[in-house]
Amino acid sequence: MITITLLGTGSPIPDPNRAGPATLIQAGEENYLVDAGRGVLMRLTAAGCGANMLNGVLITHLHSDHITDLNDVITSAWITTFGKPKPLQIVGPPGTKEVVDRILHFLSFDIGYRIDHHADLNDPPDVDVIEIESGNVELEGIVKISTEPTEHRPVHPTIGFRFDYKDDAVVVAGDTIPCAGLDKLCVGAKGLVHTVIRKDIIENIPIERLQDVCDYHSSVEEASQTAERAGVETLVLTHYVPAFPSGQGEEWKEIASQHFSGRIELGDDLHRVEID
Numbered sequence: 372m373i374t375i376t377l378l379g380t381g382s383p384i385p386d387p388n389r390a391g392p393a394t395l396i397q398a399g400e401e402n403y404l405v406d407a408g409r410g411v412l413m414r415l416t417a418a419g420c421g422a423n424m425l426n427g428v429l430i431t432h433l434h435s436d437h438i439t440d441l442n443d444v445i446t447s448a449w450i451t452t453f454g455k456p457k458p459l460q461i462v463g464p465p466g467t468k469e470v471v472d473r474i475l476h477f478l479s480f481d482i483g484y485r486i487d488h489h490a491d492l493n494d495p496p497d498v499d500v501i502e503i504e505s506g507n508v509e510l511e512g513i514v515k516i517s518t519e520p521t522e523h524r525p526v527h528p529t530i531g532f533r534f535d536y537k538d539d540a541v542v543v544a545g546d547t548i549p550c551a552g553l554d555k556l557c558v559g560a561k562g563l564v565h566t567v568i569r570k571d572i573i574e575n576i577p578i579e580r581l582q583d584v585c586d587y588h589s590s591v592e593e594a595s596q597t598a599e600r601a602g603v604e605t606l607v608l609t610h611y612v613p614a615f616p617s618g619q620g621e622e623w624k625e626i627a628s629q630h631f632s633g634r635i636e637l638g639d640d641l642h643r644v645e646i647d
């Protein structure tokens with residue numbers, strides 16, 4: 372069984388009830404965080420997982436809403452790891468290493484304060500970054516992780532992740548329009564977690580900067596068609612733009628069901644879906 376927890380179902384638009392994009396994937400004893408948006412550690416804690424329990428942090432792309440709290444993950448993993456240092460594994464597209472290096476630079480005063488203050492803290496955060504665009508992600512866990520490029524231009528490169536555990540597989544697409552890389556990742560998978568926006572609503576809001584988001588995200592219809600094409604059993608929608616009030620996602624589900632015949636899941640932050 373693979374458990375999906377939608378830690379943050381929001382978007383760049385601040386929302387009092389929705390944290391930024393982040394998804395927790397759990398299988399066996401392992402915990403993987405996909406993206407690290409606004410408030411990720413509050414939600415991770417609510418899901419019963421600590422930063423020091425993460426087997427990997429997987430970044431789909433370097434848009435601010437997906438990485439804004441990555442610094443908090445790095446700091447919290449560092450100061451809550453006792454005894455032998457265990458590197459925090461971060462995986463992302465090319466550019467991720469530079470972002471992590473800059474985060475560590477931005478944190479350098481704090482890192483100095485903590486090393487000076489705690490006798491048992493002698494080294495800066497131990498962070499290991501893997502940059503990848505396609506293929507198997509070499510982490511030490513039992514869960515097999517692979518990635519393929521997605522399509523979110525001008526944001527480039529961007530990637531989606533697939534998690535295989537025993538007979539189950541789940542794909543986390545990130546922000547993308549329908550594309551060959553995502554289709555490839557979804558072959559034989561049981562679950563697909565997909566970012567969605569309601570183009571039918573946004574098209575009627577006369578704000579150009581909002582209109583722009585339509586050309587590099589999937590609509591509910593497009594995400595559902597991707598899921599149907601791949602034959603997945605469960606489609607999990609997240610990253611709602613514009614977000615619906617708590618408990619009022621029925622219309623989104625209804626639209627998805629016109630294009631996808633399987634199980635459709637969506638909801639508030641901490642919505643949990645089991646795949647088996």
Ligand SMILES: [Zn+2]
Nearest residue numbers: 434523526546
């Ligand atoms: Zn994005």
Ligand SMILES: [Zn+2]
Nearest residue numbers: 392434436546
């Ligand atoms: Zn996004």
